Amino acid sequence: MRIVVCVKEVLDPDAVNNYALAGRLEIGEDGKSLTQTTIPRLMNGFDEQALEAALRLRDAGAEGRIGAVSVGPDAATILKHAAALGVDEIASVLMGEPSPDYHVVASLLAAYIRSSGDADLILCGRQASDDDQGVVPALICEALGMPLVTNARAIELAPAADEPTLRITRVTPDGDEVVEVPCPAVVTVSNELGEPRYPTAARKLAARRMKPEIITPEALALSPEALQPRVVAQRQFVPTVSGDCEFLPGETPAELADALIARLRQESVIS
């Protein structure tokens, strides 16, 4: 089976959080992008876990190739990381800045997958930690007519199925659900999958020599309609948080606790 994992480069969300927590997150003159140039860029965390899911399938005996593909201006770094983790093929669909909207990204990814020999399984992170939209997997599944299973915590090949079938444990608000879906399918992966592996030094070295296949949008021969943006980022801003916390007094933990419980009872928040 061929597995294609879609990966995106994002600004390190923890670094963005730290700037936000310190009240120092700023938007640049274009009104759209964060000014902090020191924030590292890395592979979206959920995408790394999607890669991990692919590698675990292979560890469990699934035969075939694993590819990683990214749409963006320069995905070489994250694709090399994917290669170091053990994927067989890396591909970069070049799109300049500003990054295209999700519809265009999904059209490009679907067209790449189709033109590169199709896939039995397309894996994506549940959402990207920058815009949190999480719509690309759904748009790919519709473009390719595949089913979509979201928020997987475990993916395996279903035993004793007539045709290639995936058994997926997915995280739902009501607890874990186990589903089966025939290949080809799009599956998104959630953090419950667990820690992704680290590349070994030897693999890192080998990955350095691996070059991503560069694909231009023109080569994918998409219709103008497929490349027409529909949701265009105009502006980004940092919302204000009200913040008028009353710090309750107390010298000891017991005094603090008594002050809080008394206050909550007085305000009828608790009985």
Add this chain to the structure above:
Amino acid sequence: METKTVAVCMWSLGQGGLPVGTEEALTLGRKVASATGARLHLLVLGSLPDDCVETAGRFGVDDVDQIEDAALEAFSPDAYVEALAGYCQQESPALMIFSQAADTRVVAPRLAGRVGAGVVMNAVDVALGEGGGLQATASAYGGDTQMVYELSGAASYVVALSANALLPEPAEGGATQPGCRSIQVDLTGTNERIRVIEQARTEGPRLEDADIIVSGGRGLGGPENYKLIEQLAEALGGLAGASRPIVDEGWVDSSQQVGLTGKITRPALYLAAGISGASQHMAGCSAAKTIVAINKDPDAAIFRYASYGLVGDCLEILPELIRAARQ
């Protein structure tokens, strides 16, 4: 873009009442419909909840549309997308609004892909922009920032409204008497491709419905201390929640994760112990009426959201809170 119809879409799967977030979605729908001179529809998939038409009237809905079909009785992404796409074909709504939840997170973007609409999730607002077109504002980076997106280039749009993004506001000028229409969509050719082998089972009450939640984070220091959270939750008659790191570490079950990628809650009281207040966590609890934070760092971000703060070691304060709450 010509906005003739705005449709708010929902389903209740025979649960009786309207699903959480419907009134908020209707409030947004009403606002956009008024601003653009469009009619506001409420589209219900499956059976009509009891209070549906009355609520729709209060929120100024012109028409309540219903698609009833055996295929829609239980949630099925394939059937739901097909039904909604059929509706779009017949009614050509310019804007479809969903209340964001686990199932709409699948259905809304798939619908957009199916009918060629643009899509925005995590929306907190939709309004007319300066150029006269619609703009959607959505949170990004878990809420550290917000993005304003221009909705142009597609004939129609699908927007999912974040839970707790706005407060429900009934229509000004009193209730309307919405017309009720039955919409026919042929679903005989739709077969759900996903087969459920083991159903999810909610054990006991859900965080989403809880009135009081006590949550713990990495500041608890170790899994053995999470029992303090459970004991305080029990003493207060509430439920225990958690931040993501301690779920990832396996201290507690993932069903207890509060936040952007966990449970979106709206309790009367949210008490957070040893939680820093990252935007992705707050996305799941900032709608609480009263937030109490316990943190040893007086500059922790959580205090910006909290009504009451206790600065100190939560391992010392929690046992005292359990004692005081039991008294």
